[in-house]
Amino acid sequence: MITVAVLTGTRADYGLLRGLLSAIDAEPKLQLQLIVTGTHLSDAFGRTVSEIERDGFEISATVPIWSAGDGPLDAAADVGRALPGYARALEELDPDVLVVLGDRLEAFAAATAATILSVPVAHIHGGERTEGAMDDALRHSITKMSYLHFASTEEHRRRIIQMGEQPERVFFVGAPIVDALSVLELLPREAVEDRFGVRLPAPTALVTFHPAVMDVAPPQHLVDEMLAALLEVEGLHVVITGSNSDIGTADVRARIAAFVADNPDRVDFIESFGQLGYLSAMRAASVVVGNSSSTVLEAPVLGVPSVLIGDRQRGRPLAESVATPVPHRDRIAEAVRSAIRHDANGAGTEIFGTPGFAPRVATALRDMPIPRPPRKSFYDIGGESAHD
Structure with missing residues (x-):
């Protein structure tokens, strides 16, 4: 049995992850551990954890992280306080892999905690660019902390490989929203x-x-x-x-x-x-x-x-x-x-692929060997490269 922890921090990423959560739940060799954090737990932002509860998913851990402030110093301090919260949850759950989506501070802090604890990270929506937001740097940082990569387009897959990730660990699976709309x-x-x-x-x-x-x-x-x-x-x-x-x-x-x-x-x-x-x-x-x-x-x-x-x-x-x-x-x-x-x-x-994101990711999580600690070598395009 492979235990898969999945992090959700906002109404937006939960909508994209819902199909994957169901696919993991339905796979006999995978055990889902759902970590709920971020604005899901905030009354000011609609306390959207209630939507998760209505959908019937069992919540394995909740990690409140946001304070009342919204300045840069507040955000930096919140991330610092989030690290031990995520670390404690991961230490208790002891998953074989942590799945994070996107580029937000919640995903960055959770991936950082996982890296320190030698928990392998699987990243969805890496390789993308959002140059007008701090999230751009956060996403690429998460890519370098991740062992498995699930890209939404072929271009994004190539960019992840360009960042030194081994091609056999980088999958073009399409965008999860295509699944949801189907x-x-x-x-x-x-x-x-x-x-x-x-x-x-x-x-x-x-x-x-x-x-x-x-x-x-x-x-x-x-x-x-x-x-x-x-x-x-x-x-x-x-x-x-x-x-x-x-x-x-x-x-x-x-x-x-x-x-x-x-x-x-x-x-x-x-x-x-x-x-x-x-x-x-x-x-x-x-x-x-x-x-x-x-x-x-x-x-x-x-x-x-x-x-x-x-x-x-x-x-x-x-x-x-x-x-x-x-x-x-x-x-x-x-x-x-x-x-x-x-x-x-x-x-x-059409660049965003065809329906099937969730089963493709669940299959890779089931079949791809994920070592712990997740040691990686840098893949040099066009040059010599050691293998994992």
Whole structure:
């Protein structure tokens, strides 16, 4: 029996991991250990651990990590306090491998604790670029701490190998969201409106904005320009979702709250839809706006045009339906108008693979030898390279 610990820290990564959790649960040779952390445990961010509990997954450990502060020093201190929490959970669970997804501080801190404890790490969504966010460096750091790698595109797989990882440990498995969209029965527009108390007339923009400290402009400026642009688009209704617990979140959330309060006839706010609700609302929307990864992945796959604000996602592959205007209100407003006029056709989304992410990853976890400690050698492209 191979014990597989899986870390989830936000509503977004849980939606991507849900299928994998089920695949691990269904595999007789794998035993799931679910570690819940981050905003899942925060009342301010909707306490989304309740969604995990409703889905019936057994939670093996909870690790609260976030304080009330959202400045850089607060985040650095929170990561420091998170390390012993993750270390204690991993010491108690003693998994054969820890699975982390993405590039957030939760994943970075957990991978660091695992590395110190010689617990092998398997990383999902490595090899990607988000040059406008600190997360870019965190993701590449997690790659170098990881033994197994599950890439969403062939380009990302090549980049991981370029970073010195042995090719036989780097798998192109596709993007997990492709799995989710292949099995979810999305809600019709009316059901979304009734369940969540939002309005989705045509045209509607679904908006999510997260602060990024390395963006092209301060997050306060970007969110102000984005919100002003949305008001410039005649007849546009706006549905805004809550921001992540990133550095600068409090200021961004305050600006969004004021915008919602000042425009009750045109704007609805919901902290968290959950994956089914969010994707259903997205399908019903005319355009997706913001800097969430959903503007460059979920929206194109669903065939909904999107407008990407700032540099937070710079470096990711972009489908033809993703507009990247200069972050000025007039240019953003024109991009939104153009998106509403032209339906997306899904062109370019084939790079994200076909459904089957979850069984592919579960099979690799079952069949791939994972030594402990996870000793690695550096793979030199075009040169001599020692093997593991």
